[in-house]
Amino acid sequence: MRFSTTQFLTGFLTTIPVVDAHVKIVYPVLRGPNVFQNQVLFCGGYNETGTRVPFPLNNGFVLFTTAHPHWTVGIQISTDPDPNSFAAFHTANGSDQLAVPYYQSQGTQGCVPVNIGALGLPGVSDGSNVTLQFVQNASDGDLYQCMDLTLSSNFTIPSNIQCVNITTIPNSTSSSTPSPTSTIKSGGALDSMQISSLLGLSAFGFLFSNLL
Ligand SMILES: *[C@@H]1O[C@H](CO)[C@@H](O)[C@H](O)[C@H]1NC(C)=O
Ligand SMILES: *[C@@H]1O[C@H](CO)[C@@H](O)[C@H](O)[C@H]1NC(C)=O
Ligand SMILES: *[C@@H]1O[C@H](CO)[C@@H](O)[C@H](O)[C@H]1NC(C)=O
Ligand SMILES: *[C@@H]1O[C@H](CO)[C@@H](O)[C@H](O)[C@H]1NC(C)=O
Ligand SMILES: *[C@@H]1O[C@H](CO)[C@@H](O)[C@H](O)[C@H]1NC(C)=O
Numbered sequence: 001m002r003f004s005t006t007q008f009l010t011g012f013l014t015t016i017p018v019v020d021a022h023v024k025i026v027y028p029v030l031r032g033p034n035v036f037q038n039q040v041l042f043c044g045g046y047n048e049t050g051t052r053v054p055f056p057l058n059n060g061f062v063l064f065t066t067a068h069p070h071w072t073v074g075i076q077i078s079t080d081p082d083p084n085s086f087a088a089f090h091t092a093n094g095s096d097q098l099a100v101p102y103y104q105s106q107g108t109q110g111c112v113p114v115n116i117g118a119l120g121l122p123g124v125s126d127g128s129n130v131t132l133q134f135v136q137n138a139s140d141g142d143l144y145q146c147m148d149l150t151l152s153s154n155f156t157i158p159s160n161i162q163c164v165n166i167t168t169i170p171n172s173t174s175s176s177t178p179s180p181t182s183t184i185k186s187g188g189a190l191d192s193m194q195i196s197s198l199l200g201l202s203a204f205g206f207l208f209s210n211l212l
């Protein structure tokens, strides 16, 4: 979803040209640079495998920030050396092969523990290549981001990257959420989540610090 200052809250957001507010993976590195409008596509718009980065075989995590107050996330896993379609993240019976089952939560930041070594996937061990596809389902549907990894039993995530959930939602978001009707009247460029996020100053600051 995209919106510009001229579409809404003119005068309040005078210095902000365009803001995209889907989801942003903080850790690990993505298959390719994040392009917000492509998050609705397979692997966030990247079909080709990227440069693999080391990731802990056990006790890793995926850290993300988001401007959607309420969301469902899950993490798919593929052992295909070049996973280039949703099917590469499926089990033999066509269901999603999951490193982390889908769960519902809320807040501006989520940290999802990922223990790949404990999944018992055939052939997956120290040194294996895997790809994770992070999926977030919130107010504007499914969003995808991929991470191409090489698993290592001796790799430690840098200590400056802290696995923390921030589950609080600014009070203003719940009290001043406009109706879906008013969202449509604004031109369809904003959903109620975006508007309510912008109406909360702390959420607004969050957008600047984390999503731009
Ligand atoms: C990725 O694959 C899809 C499905 O085959 C295709 O529609 C899309 O154009 C491809 N994207 C790129 C950037 O090649
Ligand atoms: C599909 O296979 C997975 C394991 O590979 C299993 O957990 C799941 O229950 C199966 N789903 C169906 C619908 O059979
Ligand atoms: C993992 O991927 C890297 C880079 O693509 C490749 O050089 C390496 O041989 C692969 N390792 C395995 C075990 O397949
Ligand atoms: C995501 O949410 C939409 C409705 O908001 C629903 O139709 C869709 O099935 C959901 N997808 C998943 C993977 O849960
Ligand atoms: C860590 O494990 C990898 C194999 O996964 C190995 O190549 C590397 O030498 C190890 N590093 C250390 C510091 O033990």
Ligand SMILES: *[C@@H]1O[C@H](CO)[C@@H](O)[C@H](O)[C@H]1NC(C)=O
Residues within 6 Å of the ligand: 103, 105, 110, 111, 112, 113, 163, 164, 165
């Ligand atoms: C974040 O919240 C999820 C869902 O409740 C939970 O599974 C996970 O362990 C939490 N992460 C941390 C670092 O507490």
Ligand SMILES: *[C@@H]1O[C@H](CO)[C@@H](O)[C@H](O)[C@H]1NC(C)=O
Residues within 6 Å of the ligand: 171
């Ligand atoms: C948010 O609301 C709760 C409960 O109504 C209140 O305790 C808290 O002080 C409020 N926080 C802010 C920042 O206004």
Ligand SMILES: [Cu+2]
Residues within 6 Å of the ligand: 001, 021, 022, 023, 068, 140
């Ligand atoms: Cu969004």
